[in-house]
Amino acid sequence: MTQTRRPLPQVEAGDRRPEERADAARNRAKILAAAEEIVATRGVEGLSMAEVAAAAGVGVGTLYRRFGDRSGLAYALIDRREREFQESFMGGPPPLGPGAPAAARVRAFLHALAVRVADQLDLLLMAETATPYARFGAAYGAYHRHLTILLAELRPGRESAYLADALLAPVAAGLIAYNLRERGAGMDAVHAGLDALLDGLDPEARP
Numbered sequence: 001m002t003q004t005r006r007p008l009p010q011v012e013a014g015d016r017r018p019e020e021r022a023d024a025a026r027n028r029a030k031i032l033a034a035a036e037e038i039v040a041t042r043g044v045e046g047l048s049m050a051e052v053a054a055a056a057g058v059g060v061g062t063l064y065r066r067f068g069d070r071s072g073l074a075y076a077l078i079d080r081r082e083r084e085f086q087e088s089f090m091g092g093p094p095p096l097g098p099g100a101p102a103a104a105r106v107r108a109f110l111h112a113l114a115v116r117v118a119d120q121l122d123l124l125l126m127a128e129t130a131t132p133y134a135r136f137g138a139a140y141g142a143y144h145r146h147l148t149i150l151l152a153e154l155r156p157g158r159e160s161a162y163l164a165d166a167l168l169a170p171v172a173a174g175l176i177a178y179n180l181r182e183r184g185a186g187m188d189a190v191h192a193g194l195d196a197l198l199d200g201l202d203p204e205a206r207p
Contacts, residue, residue: 028076030056031063035073044122047073071130074123075138082139085116089146102154103202106147106167110194113143113171118180118187124173135172143168154202170194 034055038046047070053060067073075082094100095108117124128135147164155163169175170193179185 027056027058027062028066031058031066031073032076035077039077039123044074044126047126049073069130071127071134074127074130078120078123078127081116081120085112086139086142088112102150103198106150106154106201107195107198109143109146109150110167110171110198111191113168114176114187114190114194117171117173117176118190121173121177121180125177128173140168167197170197 035052053063095104148160151160
């Protein structure tokens with residue numbers, strides 16, 4: 001049976017998770033605690049739905065209904081940090097948050113997103129590659145919408161939606177993992193590459 005992954009909510013600043021029934025909240029907490037323990041001891045490669053269900057003491061069907069698949073479970077594990085990140089660019093201090101020029105916000109956002117991806121690289125790599133289009137669900141929509149608005153302000157009349165996709169491509173978990181682990185590059189190289197790319201948009205905006 002094909003399972004549908006529940007994407008990570010695209011939160012607006014100030015949003016809060018709807019309250020769950022007490023038993024559902026307890027089950028969720030047990031499942032996430034079990035999944036975190038497995039990731040901590042065996043890495044994401046050891047994260048299987050059956051093993052998480054057994055460790056949490058719930059049926060595997062409950063796990064699939066709740067999270068959809070391994071990528072949905074991975075997104076649940078990164079949910080808290082993701083919500084904090086989204087709040088920082090939607091309502092935090094500039095230049096990442098409101099109050100700075102559009103070019104400065106685009107640059108700050110992409111650099112912050114690169115750090116955010118690197119911080120939870122294995123989980124995001126699993127979540128973004130679980131299915132052919134997994135990366136384009138979840139938080140991607142919030143990132144894309146945010147960049148599209150800023151790019152429309154920066155370059156009116158241009159293809160802002162496509163350009164937003166192009167700017168998000170270099171911070172995909174797969175590409176960052178390849179650069180760090182296969183090419184032996186460091187995050188300094190990732191940030192330098194982003195700056196070189198962004199200089200083409202607005203060279204005056206570099207700090």
